[in-house]
Amino acid sequence: MPSMHRVGKTKFFPLLLGVATFLLIAVWHAASGGQAVSAEAASPVTVLSPAEAASAKPGQKVYIQLAAPGWAGIEITENGQIIGSVSGQGPNYAIPLVWTVPGVHVFEAVAVSGTGRSAPRRLPPVVVKPGELDIADISAIARELPANVIDYNGDGRTNTEQDRKDDLKAALRLIRPALSDGYAPEIKEALLQPGPQSGSTRVDYMVPEGRRLYYALADGHRPNPSIGTDASGAAYVPGEPIAGASAYEYVALTEADAAGKVVRFSNIRLNDAFLMASVTGRVRDSLDAPIAGATIRFSAGENNGDGPSAGETTTGAEGTFALQLPPGLYTATLFSPGYESRSYNVTVSRDGTAGVDLLAIAKIEAGQIRIVLTWGEHPRDLDSHLIGPNGQGGAFHVYYGQREAVNGSNEKIAVLNRDDVDSNGEETVTIMTLSRHVYGTYTYFVHQYSQDGRLRESGAQVRIYEGIEQPDHTVRETLIGSYTALAGSGAERYWNVMRLNVAEAGVMYEPVNAMQESSPELWQLRSAEPVNGSVSSVQMEYTPTAAYDGEPVQQSDLLVTATLNGMPYNLQAVHYDPAERRIGFEPVPRTASVQQLLISVRAAPWAIRLLPGEKKALISVPPLEQDKPSLVALDSLERAGGGFSANLVLNGTAPVVLSLSDMTVSASVYDTVTGSTYAGTITNLELNPVDGLWELYFQLAPPDHPVAFAPQRLTLTVTAAQSSSAFSGAASAELDFYWMMPVMGPNSNSWTRLAALAPSQEYWRRIVAAAQDY
Structure with missing residues (x-):
């Protein structure tokens, strides 16, 4: 499912929406970097020094240097106990810590302000030992790695094999020989x-x-x-x-x-x-008039409008402001009477960030969503477009030619509040979906109407806000997302900005942010029909919302279910061909009688191209033409005579005559060290009857460079050929094996010693692999 931010439904299902918020944030971060939100990623605490694992002797001071702009102080905890704290002006702090107990110390930092406490930040560990660290200490460190708890190199990641290798390398650096005594020691407390x-x-x-x-x-x-x-x-x-x-x-x-x-x-x-940098900017309203007396509060981090203030300023008569902040990412929150409290993400660079343009927008009602489009001098005219379901089985299209959309009760679904046609414009669309109960997918895009300039050079920005009712019954306008038109050399005239998925539990939106040659559109299910003569495919037909072509429906837009003779049935190997608009699946196994397979196809709740709807197709599965045994399992897969062997287990008791032409045999090998899977090359394949069973023997060609002591996982699959009259079906089996045993080199004594220290073969393998890599 695509990554999405949530637009909360204010008055309904608050608990469900809270859970949805957590899940959506996790999905969003997985898609953009490979990771879900962690405490480290959400914490306002920045690690300054030491950036990697450090070592100390019992009783020796270790200076931990951290930054937390806007917070009153920092606490450091280990095993839930406070072991150090500091408060004051900041924003950077140095906290001396002393440990008397040898071992690997893992601890966290939390920013504090009054009774407020931030999310914790895991810090690089400190290894405490009376003498010098040596290779034996790495065994203790390696024991911790599979638990994903220690981040030795301080990069905030511990959850993959590569991260664990990187952390082990950082730990190995601790045992590097110290610099000669002739070099000056560090000034660690500065x-x-x-x-x-x-x-x-x-x-x-x-x-x-x-x-x-x-x-x-x-x-x-x-x-x-x-x-x-x-x-x-x-x-x-x-x-x-x-x-x-x-x-x-x-x-x-x-x-x-x-x-x-x-x-x-x-x-x-x-x-x-x-460092310190200058920040300047201005505040204006939708008519470009300056807003004087507005307060702008800067909080450290993106999307952190509720965070402590790292700096505040007030606009002058011309709506301009200026202040000094350390470089970094901030959330600038605007406060001005009669206007929404609005937050903007701002990047402050080392050489200063000038021209921060903040837009003041009049307040909206609770449950409404507002989309604001702004741009520069060229092109002269950009237009906002919103398409979506009209609640009556069709679709609406709101733009300059149709400024309002209504549902079946003549209630407004969406309105184009302002159409700007003369450069430096602002267009505003307000959506009332939450109170109108019109569910489905909505698409918002921008069209370059005038012929001057290029959309990619327009500097166009789109901001999305939601009106959220507060406990005191006031309405707060909250920034949900902000996008800038992509730069580049293209001359596309359409900018597909986002899709909104409106459901009973709330509203989610998916950022698209793509330039296109044609307008986006939504499709509607028209029919689902069996393909003539086929028992394993269904032909789909759709109706577009407009006359122009758009992106075809994808498999992710469809939810396919089935019943067999009135009972739920799990279709196998479901796939969809967008070009042919055809759904395929494995045929239902035939029985002695005719079976009725009912296929149901509907727009998935998360569909990004389909309007809500469902169509069904009925397929009659003919009876079984002949009775033949089927392969139900592969038994006793093992090493044998320089190769591998396995027994074929068939149902039924009648004797069966098999040959290699009755089947296909394939193998894949998973390398547990590298995490890669590759096809195994089968050689010397034989099929022999042994004690009433059919024994399959084969050999595998090893890779060019087999890894010593690297566990491999073999998956063997045997599938009956469609043309076989002897048997049917397929089965798989797995076997763990090694290509070769480890070969000790000149340092074999060291590795032997390390193997003896390690708690298990697996840990020893990790250490050796990482050290050899390093």
Whole structure:
């Protein structure tokens, strides 16, 4: 099912919608990066240092540096217990932690503000040990990896085989030989904060008595100086701004003694959280008039309008504003009397973000959805279009030529509030679907009406809002989504923006954001008929909502079910051909009598191209023409004589004469190390009668480079040929095996020792694979 954000139904089914919200957010993130929302992804806490797993001795301080813009402080917990906290001005914090118990310490950070607490952020672990770390310690680390609980490299991911390998590599780095004693140790407690001016930073650090601090901005790592050499860089007084830092990647800090000789040194990567940038913009209404006295509150993170304020400002007489913020992603929330409280996602870059254009829109009613289209000077005229079901078995089309749509009770379903035809425009569509109970799929798209310019160069934006009633009976307009027309060289005149799926439980919308040569459209089921002479296919017919061609119906739009002789039946291998508009499936197994198969095809609840509807097709399945045994299982699949063997199990007791021409034999092999599946090449295939059974023997050609000690999973499948008169059916069996045993090299003693330390063969394999990879 496509990724969707939810547009909540305000007055109905609040619990169901709350659950739906959680599920939809998870689906959305799976589609865009490969992952569902986690506590780490939702947390406002940013990890500054250490970015990967760190090590310490019992009693040794470890400085954890974190950022949480807008929050009053941070708490760090381990096993539910607070082990450190800090509060103050922020936005960056350094928290010294000390552990006395050896082991792998996994802990979390939570931003706090009054009684409010954010989602937790899992931090890279700290390995505590009295002596130096060695290879034996990695066995303990590996035990944790299958549980998906430790993120050694701090990338926020732990749930795949590759993530676990990356984390193990980070853990292995802990046992690298330390630098020579001649190099200066790090200044671990130095903390950078955003400076007072755009592009600046500052260092918060209490320099020990009798020592001095120097800094140098650099595009990369500066060489690590030796202790006792002359310090380089500019003299620095902690707390003073370092101007122009945003143009560099690193700041090198050198701590020197009274004679100017190096004592400690650090290369610090200039994270955006260490810098300050300028933000400017303006607020206007739908007629482009400036809004004075409006308040704009910035909260850290996207879609975080309810988060703590990281900075606020007020517009002047011309509707303009300006303030300073660290670079990053923010949610700018607009407050102004008579207008909706509206939130916008804003990216603040290191070199400043100018021209943040915020639109103030008059309030809407609870349960309504508002779609706002804005664009620049060219093209001169863009038009909003909305198509969807009219509640009477047909479809409506709202645009400049038909500004309203009504249901069977003459109630408005959707209205084009404003049609702008003269550049720098704004068009607004309001949808009343929630209170009209007209369910189905709605499509919103933009058409370039005028001939000047190109849609891809228009700077067009579409914002979607919902009116949500609050406990005090006021209505709050909430931003649901925001899209910008795709840039590029194309001259398409249609921009398919989104689809809304309206159901009794609420409204969901699916972003499309695609440029097209023709207009999008919806289809309606017209008929479903059996194909002449076929017992395994149904022909579909549809009616479009307009005369132009659109994207054909896809299998994801259809929900296909069946009954056999009046009882539910599970169709096998259902597939759909969009070009032929034909549904296919495996034939129903024949019996001694005629059977009635009733196929039901309806628009899926999540269909993105079909209007609601259902059609049925009745197929008569003729009786079985002949009785022959069927293959029900493969038994005793095992290694045998340099190959593999398995027994064919047939139903019935009558003797059967088989040959290889009666069947097809295939094999696939799944490599449990790489996660890949490949077809096995079968050689020397034989079929022999043994003790009343038919034994199948074959050999597999190994891959070019078989992996030592890499478990393989063989899946063998035997299928009766359609032309076979001896038997019917198909069966599969699985067998785990190894291509070859591990070959120990020059370091065999190390691997033998590691294998003895590991808790199981599986863990040892993970460690060896990751270390060899590394």
